[in-house]
Amino acid sequence: MTLPRILVLGTGGTIAGAGSGATGAAYRPGDLALGTLIAHLDALNLAAELVPQDIAQIGSQDIGWTQWRALHAACVAAIADPAVDGIIITHGTDTAEETGYLLDLTLPTAKPIVLVGAMRAADAVGADGMRNFANAVRVVSDRESCGRGVMLVMGDAVLAARDARKAATSAIDAFRTFPRGPLARVMPATLDWFGPPHRRNEGARYAFPQALPRVAILTAGAGMDAAPVEALLGIGCKGVVLAGMGQGNAPASVLAALSRAAARGVQVVRSARVDEGIVDRNVEVDDDALGLVAARALGPAKARILLMVLIANGMTDAAHIQAAFDGG
Ligand code: GLU
Numbered sequence: 001m002t003l004p005r006i007l008v009l010g011t012g013g014t015i016a017g018a019g020s021g022a023t024g025a026a027y028r029p030g031d032l033a034l035g036t037l038i039a040h041l042d043a044l045n046l047a048a049e050l051v052p053q054d055i056a057q058i059g060s061q062d063i064g065w066t067q068w069r070a071l072h073a074a075c076v077a078a079i080a081d082p083a084v085d086g087i088i089i090t091h092g093t094d095t096a097e098e099t100g101y102l103l104d105l106t107l108p109t110a111k112p113i114v115l116v117g118a119m120r121a122a123d124a125v126g127a128d129g130m131r132n133f134a135n136a137v138r139v140v141s142d143r144e145s146c147g148r149g150v151m152l153v154m155g156d157a158v159l160a161a162r163d164a165r166k167a168a169t170s171a172i173d174a175f176r177t178f179p180r181g182p183l184a185r186v187m188p189a190t191l192d193w194f195g196p197p198h199r200r201n202e203g204a205r206y207a208f209p210q211a212l213p214r215v216a217i218l219t220a221g222a223g224m225d226a227a228p229v230e231a232l233l234g235i236g237c238k239g240v241v242l243a244g245m246g247q248g249n250a251p252a253s254v255l256a257a258l259s260r261a262a263a264r265g266v267q268v269v270r271s272a273r274v275d276e277g278i279v280d281r282n283v284e285v286d287d288d289a290l291g292l293v294a295a296r297a298l299g300p301a302k303a304r305i306l307l308m309v310l311i312a313n314g315m316t317d318a319a320h321i322q323a324a325f326d327g328g
Helices: 034-042 065-080 096-106 129-140 227-234 252-263 300-312 318-326
Strands: 005-012 049-058 086-090 113-116 151-154 157-160 164-166 175-177 184-187 190-193 215-219 239-244 267-272
Touching: 005 034, 005 065, 034 049, 034 129, 049 065, 065 086, 065 096, 086 129, 096 113, 096 151, 096 164, 096 300, 113 129, 129 151, 129 184, 129 190, 157 175, 215 227, 215 300, 227 252, 239 252, 239 300, 252 267, 267 300, 267 318, 300 318
Parallel strands: 005 049, 005 086, 086 113, 113 151, 215 239, 239 267
Antiparallel strands: 151 157, 157 184, 164 175, 184 190
Protein backbone atom coordinates (compact mmCIF):
# COMPACT_ATOMS: atom_id res chain seq x y z
CA MET A 1 0.00 0.00 0.00
CA THR A 2 1.40 3.42 -0.87
CA LEU A 3 1.25 5.84 2.00
CA PRO A 4 -0.33 9.27 1.48
CA ARG A 5 2.32 11.92 0.91
CA ILE A 6 1.62 14.96 3.09
CA LEU A 7 3.42 18.28 2.91
CA VAL A 8 3.91 19.64 6.43
CA LEU A 9 4.37 23.41 6.54
CA GLY A 10 5.79 24.53 9.89
CA THR A 11 5.12 27.99 11.31
CA GLY A 12 5.68 27.51 15.07
CA GLY A 13 3.12 28.03 17.84
CA THR A 14 2.54 26.00 20.97
CA ILE A 15 2.55 22.74 19.05
CA ALA A 16 6.25 23.51 18.58
CA GLY A 17 6.51 25.16 21.99
CA ALA A 18 8.87 24.11 24.78
CA GLY A 19 10.67 25.38 27.82
CA SER A 20 8.11 24.89 30.58
CA GLY A 21 9.19 21.39 31.53
CA ALA A 22 6.40 19.04 32.51
CA THR A 23 4.62 21.30 34.97
CA GLY A 24 5.84 24.87 34.43
CA ALA A 25 3.79 27.74 33.04
CA ALA A 26 6.13 29.88 30.92
CA TYR A 27 7.26 28.48 27.56
CA ARG A 28 8.42 29.66 24.17
CA PRO A 29 6.04 29.07 21.22
CA GLY A 30 7.89 27.89 18.12
CA ASP A 31 10.93 26.81 20.12
CA LEU A 32 11.18 23.42 18.40
CA ALA A 33 12.32 23.21 14.80
CA LEU A 34 9.95 21.43 12.42
CA GLY A 35 12.55 18.67 12.00
CA THR A 36 12.40 17.98 15.75
CA LEU A 37 8.61 17.81 15.65
CA ILE A 38 8.73 15.39 12.74
CA ALA A 39 11.25 13.25 14.66
CA HIS A 40 8.77 13.10 17.57
CA LEU A 41 6.07 12.09 15.09
CA ASP A 42 8.21 9.26 13.71
CA ALA A 43 7.71 7.49 17.02
CA LEU A 44 3.94 7.40 16.38
CA ASN A 45 4.31 5.27 13.22
CA LEU A 46 1.68 7.30 11.40
CA ALA A 47 0.55 5.77 8.11
CA ALA A 48 1.78 8.68 6.01
CA GLU A 49 4.91 10.01 4.40
CA LEU A 50 5.54 13.47 5.89
CA VAL A 51 7.47 16.00 3.83
CA PRO A 52 8.52 18.94 6.03
CA GLN A 53 8.95 22.51 4.80
CA ASP A 54 9.82 25.39 7.12
CA ILE A 55 7.85 28.59 6.72
CA ALA A 56 8.55 30.23 10.10
CA GLN A 57 9.24 29.43 13.74
CA ILE A 58 7.16 32.02 15.56
CA GLY A 59 4.22 32.58 17.85
CA SER A 60 1.23 33.17 15.61
CA GLN A 61 0.63 36.62 17.13
CA ASP A 62 3.58 37.66 14.92
CA ILE A 63 2.26 36.13 11.71
CA GLY A 64 1.47 38.42 8.81
CA TRP A 65 1.62 38.94 5.09
CA THR A 66 5.19 37.62 4.63
CA GLN A 67 4.38 34.22 6.21
CA TRP A 68 0.91 34.16 4.62
CA ARG A 69 2.40 34.72 1.17
CA ALA A 70 4.94 31.91 1.76
CA LEU A 71 2.18 29.57 2.99
CA HIS A 72 -0.03 30.43 0.04
CA ALA A 73 2.76 29.86 -2.48
CA ALA A 74 3.70 26.52 -0.89
CA CYS A 75 0.05 25.39 -0.97
CA VAL A 76 -0.36 26.43 -4.61
CA ALA A 77 2.76 24.43 -5.55
CA ALA A 78 1.60 21.39 -3.55
CA ILE A 79 -1.88 21.47 -5.07
CA ALA A 80 -0.26 21.41 -8.52
CA ASP A 81 2.12 18.58 -7.59
CA PRO A 82 0.56 15.17 -8.31
CA ALA A 83 2.96 13.58 -5.80
CA VAL A 84 1.38 15.48 -2.87
CA ASP A 85 -1.93 14.23 -1.46
CA GLY A 86 -2.59 16.92 1.11
CA ILE A 87 -1.17 19.64 3.34
CA ILE A 88 -0.85 20.07 7.10
CA ILE A 89 0.13 23.46 8.52
CA THR A 90 1.42 23.52 12.10
CA HIS A 91 0.33 26.86 13.56
CA GLY A 92 -0.15 28.77 16.78
CA THR A 93 -3.74 28.85 17.92
CA ASP A 94 -3.97 32.61 18.57
CA THR A 95 -4.42 33.50 14.90
CA ALA A 96 -5.20 30.10 13.36
CA GLU A 97 -8.64 31.38 12.44
CA GLU A 98 -7.15 34.27 10.49
CA THR A 99 -4.55 32.26 8.58
CA GLY A 100 -7.07 29.48 7.95
CA TYR A 101 -9.73 31.84 6.64
CA LEU A 102 -7.28 33.80 4.44
CA LEU A 103 -6.12 30.55 2.81
CA ASP A 104 -9.71 29.36 2.56
CA LEU A 105 -10.60 32.49 0.58
CA THR A 106 -7.59 32.32 -1.74
CA LEU A 107 -7.01 28.61 -2.50
CA PRO A 108 -8.98 26.02 -4.46
CA THR A 109 -10.55 23.11 -2.60
CA ALA A 110 -8.90 20.39 -4.70
CA LYS A 111 -6.67 18.96 -1.94
CA PRO A 112 -7.20 18.82 1.81
CA ILE A 113 -5.49 21.60 3.77
CA VAL A 114 -5.53 21.31 7.56
CA LEU A 115 -4.18 23.69 10.20
CA VAL A 116 -3.21 22.02 13.42
CA GLY A 117 -2.03 23.46 16.72
CA ALA A 118 -1.88 22.71 20.41
CA MET A 119 -2.84 24.34 23.66
CA ARG A 120 -0.05 22.76 25.69
CA ALA A 121 3.64 22.97 24.87
CA ALA A 122 5.34 19.85 23.55
CA ASP A 123 7.18 19.21 26.83
CA ALA A 124 4.17 19.86 29.12
CA VAL A 125 2.43 17.00 30.89
CA GLY A 126 -0.68 16.05 28.89
CA ALA A 127 0.58 17.83 25.77
CA ASP A 128 -2.05 17.72 23.01
CA GLY A 129 0.10 18.50 19.98
CA MET A 130 1.03 14.98 18.92
CA ARG A 131 -2.55 13.77 19.23
CA ASN A 132 -3.84 16.74 17.24
CA PHE A 133 -1.20 16.04 14.61
CA ALA A 134 -2.09 12.34 14.41
CA ASN A 135 -5.73 13.41 13.99
CA ALA A 136 -4.73 15.83 11.23
CA VAL A 137 -2.94 13.02 9.39
CA ARG A 138 -6.08 10.90 9.73
CA VAL A 139 -8.15 13.72 8.18
CA VAL A 140 -5.79 14.55 5.32
CA SER A 141 -5.42 10.85 4.44
CA ASP A 142 -9.15 10.39 4.05
CA ARG A 143 -10.66 10.31 0.56
CA GLU A 144 -13.61 12.38 1.73
CA SER A 145 -11.51 15.27 3.02
CA CYS A 146 -11.29 17.15 -0.33
CA GLY A 147 -13.88 19.75 -1.19
CA ARG A 148 -14.42 21.10 2.31
CA GLY A 149 -12.22 24.21 2.25
CA VAL A 150 -9.39 24.82 4.70
CA MET A 151 -9.92 22.98 7.99
CA LEU A 152 -8.65 23.21 11.55
CA VAL A 153 -8.09 20.07 13.63
CA MET A 154 -8.13 20.59 17.41
CA GLY A 155 -9.58 18.74 20.36
CA ASP A 156 -10.68 15.65 18.36
CA ALA A 157 -12.83 17.81 16.09
CA VAL A 158 -12.54 18.98 12.48
CA LEU A 159 -13.67 22.57 12.07
CA ALA A 160 -14.14 24.61 8.90
CA ALA A 161 -11.66 27.51 9.03
CA ARG A 162 -14.49 29.76 7.87
CA ASP A 163 -16.50 28.97 11.01
CA ALA A 164 -13.82 28.42 13.68
CA ARG A 165 -12.76 30.83 16.37
CA LYS A 166 -10.60 30.58 19.47
CA ALA A 167 -12.92 30.89 22.45
CA ALA A 168 -10.71 29.96 25.42
CA THR A 169 -7.21 31.13 26.33
CA SER A 170 -5.87 27.88 27.74
CA ALA A 171 -8.44 25.05 27.72
CA ILE A 172 -7.59 22.10 25.48
CA ASP A 173 -11.06 22.39 23.95
CA ALA A 174 -10.38 25.98 22.91
CA PHE A 175 -12.22 26.34 19.60
CA ARG A 176 -15.87 26.88 18.75
CA THR A 177 -17.62 27.12 15.41
CA PHE A 178 -20.37 29.43 14.22
CA PRO A 179 -22.78 29.39 12.45
CA ARG A 180 -22.20 25.76 11.43
CA GLY A 181 -21.07 23.04 13.80
CA PRO A 182 -17.92 20.90 13.41
CA LEU A 183 -17.42 19.00 10.13
CA ALA A 184 -16.33 15.77 11.79
CA ARG A 185 -15.19 14.01 14.91
CA VAL A 186 -11.69 12.59 14.62
CA MET A 187 -9.40 10.39 16.65
CA PRO A 188 -6.15 8.86 15.48
CA ALA A 189 -7.91 5.67 14.33
CA THR A 190 -11.41 6.93 13.50
CA LEU A 191 -12.99 9.72 11.50
CA ASP A 192 -16.70 10.44 11.26
CA TRP A 193 -17.80 13.16 8.85
CA PHE A 194 -21.13 14.72 9.71
CA GLY A 195 -21.99 15.40 6.06
CA PRO A 196 -20.65 15.12 2.51
CA PRO A 197 -18.06 17.57 1.09
CA HIS A 198 -19.95 20.79 0.43
CA ARG A 199 -17.35 22.65 -1.66
CA ARG A 200 -16.17 20.08 -4.20
CA ASN A 201 -14.16 21.40 -7.19
CA GLU A 202 -14.29 25.03 -6.06
CA GLY A 203 -11.61 27.34 -7.42
CA ALA A 204 -9.99 30.08 -5.37
CA ARG A 205 -12.60 32.71 -4.54
CA TYR A 206 -10.17 35.62 -4.55
CA ALA A 207 -6.64 36.38 -5.71
CA PHE A 208 -4.06 36.37 -2.93
CA PRO A 209 -3.38 40.03 -2.02
CA GLN A 210 -0.17 41.53 -3.37
CA ALA A 211 -0.15 43.73 -0.28
CA LEU A 212 -2.47 44.07 2.68
CA PRO A 213 -4.41 47.31 3.01
CA ARG A 214 -4.52 48.76 6.50
CA VAL A 215 -7.79 47.61 8.08
CA ALA A 216 -8.34 48.12 11.81
CA ILE A 217 -10.75 46.59 14.29
CA LEU A 218 -12.45 49.15 16.53
CA THR A 219 -14.08 47.65 19.61
CA ALA A 220 -17.09 49.59 20.84
CA GLY A 221 -17.45 50.35 24.55
CA ALA A 222 -20.11 52.10 26.54
CA GLY A 223 -19.49 55.82 26.87
CA MET A 224 -16.86 56.02 24.12
CA ASP A 225 -16.69 58.98 21.77
CA ALA A 226 -15.81 59.27 18.09
CA ALA A 227 -12.16 60.26 18.57
CA PRO A 228 -10.83 56.71 17.93
CA VAL A 229 -12.58 56.70 14.52
CA GLU A 230 -10.85 59.95 13.59
CA ALA A 231 -7.54 58.51 14.82
CA LEU A 232 -7.92 55.45 12.58
CA LEU A 233 -8.64 57.63 9.57
CA GLY A 234 -5.61 59.72 10.52
CA ILE A 235 -3.30 56.72 10.12
CA GLY A 236 -4.68 55.94 6.69
CA CYS A 237 -7.03 53.02 7.31
CA LYS A 238 -8.67 51.84 4.11
CA GLY A 239 -11.19 49.87 6.11
CA VAL A 240 -12.59 49.70 9.63
CA VAL A 241 -14.27 46.70 11.23
CA LEU A 242 -16.47 47.70 14.14
CA ALA A 243 -16.59 45.06 16.87
CA GLY A 244 -19.86 46.45 18.07
CA MET A 245 -22.05 45.82 21.07
CA GLY A 246 -24.90 43.36 20.61
CA GLN A 247 -25.78 43.13 16.95
CA GLY A 248 -22.98 45.49 15.88
CA ASN A 249 -24.10 48.60 17.73
CA ALA A 250 -22.08 51.63 18.81
CA PRO A 251 -22.91 55.05 20.31
CA ALA A 252 -24.62 57.39 17.85
CA SER A 253 -21.59 59.69 17.60
CA VAL A 254 -19.37 56.73 16.65
CA LEU A 255 -21.81 55.52 14.00
CA ALA A 256 -22.02 59.06 12.62
CA ALA A 257 -18.21 59.23 12.38
CA LEU A 258 -18.10 55.80 10.71
CA SER A 259 -20.73 56.96 8.24
CA ARG A 260 -18.65 60.04 7.39
CA ALA A 261 -15.67 57.73 6.88
CA ALA A 262 -17.71 55.53 4.54
CA ALA A 263 -18.74 58.61 2.56
CA ARG A 264 -15.02 59.35 2.11
CA GLY A 265 -14.36 55.90 0.63
CA VAL A 266 -13.30 53.99 3.76
CA GLN A 267 -15.03 50.60 3.86
CA VAL A 268 -16.83 50.13 7.18
CA VAL A 269 -18.10 46.73 8.32
CA ARG A 270 -20.17 46.23 11.46
CA SER A 271 -19.47 43.01 13.33
CA ALA A 272 -20.17 42.06 16.95
CA ARG A 273 -17.96 41.93 20.02
CA VAL A 274 -20.42 39.25 21.19
CA ASP A 275 -19.10 35.71 20.69
CA GLU A 276 -21.89 34.34 18.55
CA GLY A 277 -24.64 35.66 16.37
CA ILE A 278 -25.43 37.11 13.00
CA VAL A 279 -25.12 40.86 12.44
CA ASP A 280 -27.87 41.71 9.97
CA ARG A 281 -28.42 44.87 7.95
CA ASN A 282 -30.80 47.60 9.02
CA VAL A 283 -31.90 46.17 12.37
CA GLU A 284 -31.08 48.91 14.92
CA VAL A 285 -28.56 50.61 12.64
CA ASP A 286 -29.76 52.02 9.30
CA ASP A 287 -26.94 50.63 7.16
CA ASP A 288 -28.60 51.81 3.96
CA ALA A 289 -28.61 55.41 5.13
CA LEU A 290 -25.16 55.28 6.78
CA GLY A 291 -23.36 53.41 3.96
CA LEU A 292 -22.23 50.56 6.22
CA VAL A 293 -21.81 46.82 5.63
CA ALA A 294 -23.07 44.12 8.03
CA ALA A 295 -20.60 41.32 8.79
CA ARG A 296 -23.32 38.65 8.98
CA ALA A 297 -21.80 35.52 10.59
CA LEU A 298 -18.16 36.65 10.62
CA GLY A 299 -16.61 37.81 13.89
CA PRO A 300 -14.23 40.79 13.92
CA ALA A 301 -10.99 38.89 13.21
CA LYS A 302 -12.36 37.09 10.17
CA ALA A 303 -14.33 40.14 8.99
CA ARG A 304 -11.01 42.02 8.91
CA ILE A 305 -9.41 39.26 6.80
CA LEU A 306 -12.27 39.26 4.29
CA LEU A 307 -12.33 43.06 4.09
CA MET A 308 -8.56 43.18 3.47
CA VAL A 309 -8.89 40.59 0.70
CA LEU A 310 -11.82 42.45 -0.91
CA ILE A 311 -10.07 45.83 -0.83
CA ALA A 312 -6.86 44.25 -2.17
CA ASN A 313 -8.92 42.79 -5.00
CA GLY A 314 -10.15 46.27 -5.92
CA MET A 315 -13.63 46.12 -4.40
CA THR A 316 -14.77 49.57 -3.35
CA ASP A 317 -18.53 49.42 -3.56
CA ALA A 318 -20.46 48.77 -0.31
CA ALA A 319 -23.13 46.70 -2.10
CA HIS A 320 -20.54 44.33 -3.57
CA ILE A 321 -18.72 44.12 -0.24
CA GLN A 322 -22.03 43.32 1.45
CA ALA A 323 -22.68 40.56 -1.12
CA ALA A 324 -19.26 39.06 -0.32
CA PHE A 325 -20.04 39.11 3.41
CA ASP A 326 -23.45 37.56 2.76
CA GLY A 327 -21.62 34.66 1.09
CA GLY A 328 -18.63 34.75 3.46
N1 GLU B 1 0.61 32.70 21.23
C1 GLU B 1 1.16 31.54 20.63
C2 GLU B 1 0.66 31.30 19.23
O1 GLU B 1 -0.44 31.57 18.88
C3 GLU B 1 0.93 30.31 21.44
C4 GLU B 1 -0.52 29.91 21.57
C5 GLU B 1 -0.83 28.60 20.89
O2 GLU B 1 -0.22 28.21 19.92
O3 GLU B 1 -1.76 27.96 21.38
O4 GLU B 1 1.45 30.81 18.46
